[in-house]
Amino acid sequence: MRPNKRDELVRKALQVFYQDGFHATGMDKLVVETGVSKTSMYKHFRTKEELILAALRLRDENFRNWFLRRIEELADTPADQLIASFDALGEWFEEDGFRGCMFIKAGAEFQDKTHPIHVQAAEHKRLLLEYFTDLARRAGASAPEALACQILLLKEGAIVTAVLIKSCDPAHEAKAAAKVLLEAALLN
Amino acid sequence: MRPNKRDELVRKALQVFYQDGFHATGMDKLVVETGVSKTSMYKHFRTKEELILAALRLRDENFRNWFLRRIEELADTPADQLIASFDALGEWFEEDGFRGCMFIKAGAEFQDKTHPIHVQAAEHKRLLLEYFTDLARRAGASAPEALACQILLLKEGAIVTAVLIKSCDPAHEAKAAAKVLLEAALLN
DNA sequence: TCCAAGGTTTACTGATCGGTACATGTTGGA
């Protein structure tokens, strides 16, 4: 029951859930994949739901760490960073094993708005919206909340579209749209 | 085995799948909900997958019929119709039992790009993109495909955000963004 | 009136679901 063992289980579960989905992934499969016994698994996580929540927490940490860091690497000013976020997205879309946003999928599989998994997925999006709002404010947008929301819409739309449509380069078009929206928000 | 009986089964299955998800809905549940026996169900549909595909076909028909008709009711010119599509979306979001886009959810639960269900979900989005492209072209946009893609991104993003976040009015912000993007596309 | 055809039902299949009781290591302290 050393803590790093638990982390390793969460890491592996995250991979499988991301690849195959939540309902489609049984605990037996995770037991086989991790090599641990079922009893050990249930010593670390009282229920499957608890394991999913742990996996989502790890995913939130991993994704936001990578996304924010990459944006800061790509651009210096808040305005440029808002735009550069779509370059980061584009890089993500090109990765092997890209399967869309785990939190959109979590919200889709657990639709009850009061369900802990749905709530946690929503929290991830809220944190991203907060981040965009901060960038928009520091960029000097006339209505930072509105611009941030619009940027978020483009980001979520780009992810969904990247999953479903091959034509229409979503990251590129989202970036072009963001430029126009940012410019308009700075003028007023 | 009269044809309207089959349609009735598809209609009911569509409701349940939309409400509870695909993997989370068992055939036994559908059998109880529809009142038909399991054998009869499997006389109409050889597999669960076939039933899901039939439900998605009906959903595509219902949604696109409603969406296009509503847009035509709300606006006359192609340019206005591009913008009015977000008013239609907003009405959809306010409906009781709104649970997001069935095709996004289908793509999320069946992630393999070659899976028939994933393919059919993608086809729905492609048809919508085609529709937006037509509107953009008739509106006189300088790059109709690009504008249509951007409108689609806003639409998909608005749906996802409407499901997950309560703050930030997605239909309203998407409409505002679309106005800016349309104006920019008409100027050049 | 009888029969054939086809839709419907009951009852079931093996596999898998999430989860657990209980036996079996394994390890640190005395």
Add this chain to the structure above:
DNA sequence: TCCAACATGTACCGATCAGTAAACCTTGGA
């Protein structure tokens, strides 16, 4: 060396999964 504490594995639970075999109506035609 022995024991207590705890982690692990085996084997299983009832429920549910997608799907099916075979008995049971029901109905139209002769």
